[in-house]
Amino acid sequence: MAELSKKDRMKIPRQAMPEQEPGIRNANFKEVNLGFTEELAVMEAMRCLQCPKPVCVEGCPVGVKIKDFISLVAERDFAGAAAKIKEDNVLPAVCGRVCPQEEQCEMKCVVGNKNAPVAIGRLERFVADYEREQIGLRIPECKPKTGKKVAIIGSGPAGLSCAADLIQTGHDVTVFEALHELGGVLVYGIPEFRLPKEIVRVEVEALQKLGVEFKTNAVIGFTDSIDELLSTEGFDAVFIAVGAGLPYFLNIPGENLNGIYSANEFLTRVNLMKAYRFPEYDTPVFDCKDKNVAVFGGGNTAMDAVRTAKRLGAKSASIVYRRSEKELPARAEEIHHAKEEGVHFEFLNNPLEFLGDENGWLHGVKLQKMELGEPDASGRRRPIAVQGSEYIMDINMAVIAIGNGSNPILRQTTPGLDFNKWGNILVDPDTMKTSKKGVFAGGDIVTGGATVILAMGAGRTAAKAINEYLANPEV
């Protein structure tokens, strides 16, 4: 890339992501973003200034060698670029799609000081897709068997990344998953139009080829307790990566009316149980066709739910959010896409009560207008109710997407494991060690609902610590 000057590079505009037209994609479940072509990828890679001190890396929670992989893309060594990324990130096809890049790697990129930052996420996605589609996932070498057995509970990004590292260090790894499919939120939460399930399936298959054993339909706590895994089942260590899977509700009157879902239920019915292909698949979901749907919340989950409702044919699909647009926690791209697809946003509105008919069906919600006051502890301006501003919005279906607490099953069945008052497992942040010997934990069950890349990073930190622990269990 030597022939281009910095000035020339700065002149190249950020390459647009080819995507399905909004008016077409809002009626199908195929992926919205179509991915860079080789030409677009190389052009985008040329925008990178190859900084002597690449600050972009500081923005990446797992420290992907961004500068190096982009340089390989510019040289058209896509396979080399894939290998480079995988030194730090085992799920680049996923992270390239779902990382909140604008707050992470791309926020730090110096090109962004003047122009749009280098599209690091899109390049990462391109490289990972290229590897999967053109050359097949590279199967890394595993070290000789150590004879040690590790149980991983949960097959989300934290569990998968931990499994990938441990199998390569020569341990036997078994992943236990409560549901009938592998991938955690990647398969039951994030919809197909944002993250095709095929990508997750291929990643899981690659782990299977390495020798990772997967046991679906295994609810640890019930099927086996953690103590049993460590004793009768013969595991030497356990990594808990069960996610934050207990949906919060608003706790307002009328919340148990028919037509009100948690985002988890709505998305699980549609994604995991494939209700969008009902009746070919047996699981039904509320028939959104020509109905008014409101989604309460403003994060990625809310955006996924509202865009899903739109795709199921909703007449109107709205986000109802307590704060203003500036505070929306969802990824910028999802908000942008949602708007393009015709999603309405009702900012500064707070639900007070759901209203239903005599048969228990939802037909409306009483909302109250809010205004922004002083910043709260999180630094966001606190919404304050405007007195006398109540009004009724007609809706037939509501989805509650205000976050997840922690699932009670392990708490109830694992003596000796310490939790904080929200039910998150307490760990040493450097080693992911819990209060129980030989038991580690990471991902959303420790942090509360966070991000894929943080869960993945936690899985890798735990793998390292487990490896050390297995070498020397007594310290």
Added chain:
Amino acid sequence: MYKIVEADFLAPDVKRFIIDAPKIARKRKPGQFVIVRVTDHGERVPLTIADSDIENGTITIIVQGIGKSTKQLNSLEKGQFIQDVVGPLGKASHIENFGTAVSIGGGVGTAIAFPTAKALKEAGNYTISIIGARSKNLVILENEMKAITDEVHVTTDDGSYGYHGFVTDKLKEIIGSGKKIDLVLAIGPIPMMRAIAEVTRPFGIKTIVSLNPVMVDGTGMCGGCRATVDNKTVFVCVDGPEFDAHQVDFETLIKRNRTYNVAEKEALNHICHYDAAFDSLKLQEAEGK
């Protein structure tokens, strides 16, 4: 895949399956359930573990065919396979020596009450069971109940067998006879459970019901199974399925269980045109619709 070792009809539309599931057989406790997916396109259906045989590594489920998934399950025979069986799930029944315990099962509810009734007997209770059915041919598990409880009463709505009347009438009669009752376990259609709750309420008899909301995951992840108990929202799959009958809001439960009435009829009709619909869907997808 889980192998069906034994399958036989106990009554019209009510089938008993013995399934090879050694781990669940070993783990399960009375009151717990499994989630079954009949095929890989199937729904996740919660079913109580009626019994288990640790030695043979099997569990028993008793299924009433009421909708697409349960009818499809009931069409399976010995030697065939069930896609997924997950469990045991839910909290086990609270078992202790209460004194005298009456277990009431309405319809297929008898199968759900059976394991708990058995455990109550083993814990030293004097146990009475009431088996209710619409008609004689629908009475199930009479002999099994006789083997594990001290007294068995059968009631039929039409009087074709046993006591002519509802399980509530029989219960009132037993209470009226002056016998001291310490616990009532009632499992069956929601209106029946609600009626039993009203029979025992004035006497302050501790009454337990097992709720049967629509479920998806059965692990506390979706909140679809929520019910109102003691004016609070509970997730039946992890907080239950058994609750104090005097605190359950049955009205809401009945309404919530109707959520998919229309859709379920569609799924049922769909059984016959499965292939055609599948092809047309694939076509639509290919055309980018």
